[in-house]
Amino acid sequence: MKHSIFTLLLAIGAFFCGFAQDNLTQYVNPRIGTGGHGHVFLGANVPFGYVQLGPTEHTRGWDWCSGYHDSDSVLIGFGHQHLSGTGVGDLGDVAFLPVADAGQEEIVFHHSNESVRPGYYALKLERPNVWVELTATRRAGFHRYTFGADMAKAQIVLDLHQGIGYDKPADYALDRITDTTISGHRHSTGWAKNQKVFFSAEFSQTVSVEPLDSGRWLVTAADVSQPLMIKVGMSAVSVDNAAENLHKEIPGWDFRKVVADADKAWNDELSKVRIETVDATYRRIFYTAMYHTMTAPSVFSDVNGQYRGADGEVHQGDFTNYTTLSLWDTYRAAHPLMTLIHTDMLPDIAKTFVNIHRQQGKLPVWHLMGNETDCMVGNPAIPVLADLVLKGYVADKEGAYEAMKQSALKDERGLELLKKYGYLPYDKDANRETVAKGLEYALADWCVAKVARLLGKKADAKYFGDRAMSYRKYFDPETTFMRGIGTDGKFREPFNPFSADHRQDDYTEGNAWQYTWLVPHDVHGLVKLFGSERRFTQKLDSLFIVTGDLGAGASPDITGLIGQYAHGNEPSHQVLYMYNYVGQPWKGARLLRQTMTELYRDDPDGLCGNEDVGQMSAWYILSSMGLYQVEPAGSRYIIGSPLFNKATMQVSGGKTFTIVATDNSKENIYVQSAKLNGKRYTKSYILYDDIRKGGVLELQMGNKPSAWGTKSADRP
Template identity: 40%
Template sequence: MKKRFCFYILVLLFTQTVMGQDQLIQYVNPLIGTRKMGHTFPGATVPFGAVQLSPDTDTLPYDVNGKYNADVYKYCAGYQYDDPTIVGFSHTHFSGTGHSDLGDFLIMPTTGPLQLNPGTAANPETGYRSRFRHATETAEPNYYKVKLEDHDILAELTTTTRVGVHQYTFPQSEDAHIILDLMHGIYNYADKNVWTFVRVENDTLITGFKQTNGWARTRTVYFAMVFSKPFRSYGFANFKTYPYKGFYKRFDQTKNFPEMAGEQIRAHFDFGTEAGEKIGIRFALSPVSTRNALENLLAETSGQDFERIKKKGQDQWNEELGRIKIEALNKEDQVNFYTAMYHAFLSPTVYMDQNREYKGLDQNVHKAEEFTNYTTFSLWDTYRALHPFFNLVQPKRNNDMIRSMLAHQQQSVHKMLPVWSHYANENWCMSGYHSVPVIADAIVKGTADFDANKALDACIQTANVRYYDGLDAYLQKGYVPDDVRPNSVSTTMEYAFDDWSLAQAAKKLGRMDVYDTFIKRSQNWKQVFDASIGYMRPRLSDGSFRKEFDVLSTHGQGFIEGNAWNFSLFVPQDPKGMIAAMGGEKRFLPHLDSLFSMHLPDKFFEETEDITRDGIIGNYVHGNEPSHHVAYLYNFTGQPWKTQERVRMILKKQYQPAVDGLGGNDDCGQMSAWYIFSTLGFYPFAPGAEDYQLGSPAIKKAVLTLENGKTFTIDVKNQSDKNVYVSKVLLNGQTFNGLSLKHSDILRGGVLQFIMAPRPAK
């Protein structure tokens, strides 16, 4: 009997241990990156969800006196940790971007006399906003909670893919209100709203839409909103008047009128509440129609209470996070790792209804018959590590993202793949055509389940749209002249890399004529390299290099998010050729070393308005993505141990389990993907190649569960903060002498073992 009892105790303990390991959301802190320039949001969402329901602490580019707010850059995600008040909870947010949009359909519960303006952070009592304290704030995957101090209301948020679910616990009040603010938005522009419409279907159901002209020039979002109890009255205010007032004379639209329309509308719905009474709201979005929004709401939330919806979403997060199980040196490293995975799985976002309809780039309604359609493609950032990460741990989803890109290309009048797109819009932000390496990476690594030759044709078409961003001159001269386009040097270098990745896909598919054309184009980086000074340099249409030139300046020198000193290292398609051009290893290594140790002049920070100060180590700017491969360049010299040293230093300095723990914008998961790869011990140095460069793993063990059913284990011996150097590597028990690991090695499953040491293995 005692033996049986002991057996049951052991089984129970084992079960609890396994369950504890599976609850990986305990290691996720959505507040990481919400202070300073991480630009993450702390609210509720499911993996890749179309709804990101999160608090906004401020967003408007103009203050109450109409003066432009220079700090608007801080509010790309709508939330800053140090702010003392919350304006409300809106349903759409970018994660970690350096540009702003979204912030649709703000909801704010209030008590007391009705106020339909937000007030100010200094005087929140002048509006509907409220003070809050972090002591009463909880942020978890798919759950957010906070006490609104001024209204004595407990706010709780959770979501499904397309529905934001609110739960507000009120005090006793005869003046309880739910504000629906359609004026609100996260943006850099005044008068972003083109039109809004609200229809009161009955005393619990509201429908409508919002049309905006912001970063996305023409964007329409529809909604269906359901209350858990009937409201007893409602009304609205239109904050923009119109010259024709004949319609207004017929009805009092401001009170209990079932249709509200205008550019600047705030509506209110009024209740009486008992102490501790909960009022729930389910708010569904659709890119197509209010009917589809209502269908989304019914399909995803019908018959489920708040707690069940919350648990379902958190189960989704545990499943996604469980693709990689790690053993770390401490809990802080676990929090960093799983929060990075969380941020990596926030976008791109699902962009289609339950019935698979979505609005396309041509503004017509399309149906994603055989794939899930996605939006929010920050490709200048994410092609580098985020999409290669998807290609490794969830290639099926990455294939759907590529299918979404190909649908975008077919709907484009330019027949171009996305550059930076969201919500049926092309924003034309940043440079290059970086859908190409995402597609090439899937083709080269053998994970493509789309028509690869058709996709390659889309890449070729995109790479030959002559009127796009200096591409005509690039095709004629082999470089973008400085007197034709700004950022001429970095644009030339990015085109050359994209051309190289296209060539790799063509070679994989046996299309050698295409390969020959684009492999030649991939050497165009040499056209902007000035051998006399050893740096990339702006070149004019007549072939001469620009005379006035500063290698450390970031302003007007031909580069985007960088200077000649650090951007001259951006040749991931030909690192050996770059090293040779810069004078060989003897001259190159001191240049690379100095990047991490030099002191930048004050003018650098003045030019960037301190935006990048948080992500800088010397002149290495980790917060700007063109530098993300740089630490791995030592693998192409005789000093690979410096890659190991630099990677571990960057991991420690740029990623902390704190609200200001990100050294720059997370950029839709790119910063996080760099962390994940580098922590595991390898990195996709050049997307479109099958190889990963080895670094220095920062965990004790990791098990990757692959979609093909295999597992790939990374086992690290002698791991510590001091043992950052790799003395030996074994793959499946055999000594591994190279510095790069093939994607196919991982897909076969097995064990990659690192033996760590406190000194370099020279």
């Protein structure tokens, strides 16, 4: 009998969540990246939502940073918040778990019994015999538990103790209990040192609540024959705000409608790019990549505008505040992608950054749930904010500039050494990683200088422009690598360009082979350091064929290797496009196609590195359309080798920009000629303003390299 019941439920679920032919969510495979080192979230959420509701497993190591890994089959709850693609684990807050008896703390499950699509997650459990369905809005989760005929009781454990990774509870309690509601809070410490979560849960039928062991309560529903639905509002401010979020976003009990609304929200966002391709696998990878880029930044303000600031205080905002800012990763492609297709969010992203600066005295580095983690090196918010200023999405340019300038002049994280010596000497920085820090600070300083010039601040423009050239200090002309340099002006010895132990070397999650190219703001200046374009290209060519031992202490993030090119980690992401700067775009085209077709796959181990909160996928989205922004803030997108025959973006003002690749194929990977809006176009890059205006870029593809984009005047 129970099998027929669940067969019927499966059919009903399929009906509820069925897809129209033009619904792009049907092409999303949320399992991509749940295996290997992808670390992606699996569950139910909506674009840029505060709530990511899904299964949580025991933390068994680094690959469980999201709380879930495809290799595992033991559940400890369905939590309301998860990270996606990070290298550090946290969250897992406010979890429910159906149980057969009060003593059950985990459940063995089978992946074959899972069903997941954007905005909807379902799992058929065997012990207990329960059908679990989850969906979500921006600030609320919606659960539906259907109990099998053999179940004597409808029991759910509410767990406020468990967390993911470094997360440890500091304080939790149920603050209000009635026969149909539970409200409470969970404060924790972890990667986010002082995270505060408040929740308000409503039940579709009468329940009783009794405490179990520390941080766990047993919730028993009155009628096991009826599905138990639970609506949970979440807030970082208060229980009252959590309840208000819930009532505004899920006012009724129509589970089917919330699933449909979530599907529509995803489809609306996915529809911002329409691609044409005969390859169904490429289509799934592309729309899954788009899906992954919209897990974060996450909304971090309530429906009434209140949010918890970086100072720990509650603020009233007239904008949407955001969190989960993995900026060392996302400044490279995820944010430049947002400036193309999510322009409505950009003013609020800028306000979020400026307000974080006001509240904590500097721009965000890696911001999580109102907390500064100071994770990774450099000043990665500066390129993002500068890009928004330069592209015209910031009303208060002076306020934004002051936030950038003051953040760049702090006496912390190696900046004090940069101001004193003009570079970061390895013998003065106990935290090492001086080359990585120095190169990241240089490109951020270049961004500050560009905004200073825009605002007519000549002295500042010169100061930061000079600091932006500090990357030259680390370049060793003898070995042609970026190397650690001491206060005596000598390079660190011994030197092994393959060594990638950031505890001993001068690089962050990489080695000298990878970091030598981290000068996206002055590629031509880097070429000059090599002495000639010929020597530069020889070295660049060798990057993709040389092999060596990274060492026992190498970071697990250094993955997706083609030679020593590491696509699985962000410092390499601009490298393939550097060939355009020296008039050899065909070399980049060949490697771009190899990277897109070999290192992105339609399976759980489909990402060659951490998703990194959208960056890995954003690189794919831009590159597969044929574009990439190399300069960390500015106006140029480099033209590569589009994977699709046609891609149309919805850009600002209701306009569209279309890239057509004529005669495109697996063999025809090289651009032969181009037209922009019907006129001959010879440059191997395109300006942001030309994209924003709308129009058509036509690329004639062929199977042999051509002279297109090779002349000096046509290079970026």
